[in-house]
Amino acid sequence: MRILIYISVILILIQKSTSEAVSRPSPPVNVSIQCDNYGVEVHWEYPDLSQDVHFLVEVGMSVNHNERKYIDTTRNLSLNISSMLFNSAYNYYFVTVTAVRGGNHSDPRKSVIFSFSELAPGDKKCYLDFPEVELSPKDGKLHVQFINPLHLYRNTPALRNLTDNLKYTVETEEDQTDSTCEMETKTCEASIGFSELREVYCINLSGQIGDRRLNPRRRSCFKGDIRNYPSFTVYLYPVLAVVFTLLIITGIIMLLVKKCYSEIKKKSRAAFPDFLVFKPKQTHLCEPLKLYPEAVASDLRIEPKEQTTLIEMSSDESSSSGDKDVGSCDLDNVSPYGDNDLDEADPGDSTIGYDCPHALRLEMSPGDIVKGYGH
Structure with missing residues (x-):
């Protein structure tokens, strides 16, 4: 059972x-x-x-x-x-x-x-990744720059209640450099020098925050020249200073020349008479003449003059008439002892014996008559 x-x-x-x-x-x-x-x-x-x-x-x-x-x-x-x-x-x-x-x-x-x-x-x-790195030349060295992981990963549980700073190492083919980035710093920076020039500059980055390690960033490279060259402003400022100085000197010289010229002009005016000083021309006297048309009667007619009759004279009459004219009109050929009676006439009255009222009246003094007679 x-x-x-x-x-x-x-x-x-x-x-x-x-x-x-x-x-x-x-x-x-x-x-x-x-x-x-x-x-x-x-x-x-x-x-x-x-x-x-x-x-x-x-x-x-x-x-x-x-x-x-x-x-x-x-x-x-x-x-x-x-x-x-x-x-x-x-x-x-x-x-x-x-x-x-x-x-x-x-x-x-x-x-x-x-x-x-x-x-x-x-x-x-569990590791945090190293942030992206920017490489650039600065003062003849390679400048390394990246965002602080304490700011980039602030919400991750790995950094919760954190009080440690970032310690990182930059390693090159020649040497390695240890640096520290404070918690308050947003961007971490470092400058790495090289003993010789190269075509490509490469670095390796590693770091940790307290006991928390970051995944290393391998072979970040920069291709170019990192030598230190003076900036453009090094040459610009001296050139601007020289140009500015030359402008000031030129302005001072122009003022001095203008002042000396005005003084010389004043002294030259005082050294010469007023009639040698050229006055400005009166331009209004050089204006061209204006022609105005004269009012003429439109019904004006010109009548021909009467023709004068030429009378033919004989040779005897012409010769006698010519002698008479010469005797009465040509004062230079009249004898002072002839018909004119110059000895009895008043020397001041030059019209005696002159019977040509239509001719030009000549006034002569007794002395002039004597000189004419002598000739």
Whole structure:
């Protein structure tokens, strides 16, 4: 009887375990961690998504060697767990994912242990990427410039509650330079010198913030000349100063010449008489004459004059008449002792014996008569 009881109990337990195994969902697979500059995500795979399941995500961390867990649920195959990470500078984490269907839970699947700290234990290290670097020549050196990661990644869980500064190293083929960028500085800068000229200048950058390391940036190169050349203003300002000085000197000379010319002009006017000073011409006297038409009667007629009759004279009459005319009109050939009686005449009266009223009257003094007679 007891044997039958034991057999029945065993069959019941086997049936119960079989039924439970059939009702429990299958566990997720390939649980992985992806951490970058802006957060941490956990990813997994599930073989049968047609089942009505959701996933339970537990984030475990060690705080002073005491483990704590934070739980969240999702129906997706990934979950961002950045808000569930605390004290990322010193802690290490792991994630457990469980499938849930109804009230049944699958077997949990655990991720690898990961951490942002170089000193914390873990299978996976999460690093921040080094920012983009700008290279340019400056003062004969290679100028390195990039955005401070403390400003660029300020919202990432890796930099939460941070009090450390950035320490970075610039490495060249010749040497390496260590620098520090303060938390308040937005842009980090450094100048790297080279002992010889090259066609291409290349550097490697690496750095860390406290215990959090940045992914190194390999072989950032600048192609060109980094030698120091004087700027354009070095030549511009002296040239402008010389030109300005010459303009001032020229203006002063012109003022002096103008002043000396005015003084010389005043002295020259005082040295010569007024009649030698040329006065301005009266331009109004040079205006051309204006011709005005004279009013003439339109019915004016010219009548011919009467013709004069020429009387032919004989030779005797002409000769006598000529002698008479000469005797009465030519004063130069009249004898002073002839018919004119010049001795009895008044010397002051020059009209005596002159019977040609139509001729030009000549006034002569007695002396002139005597001189004429002598000739």
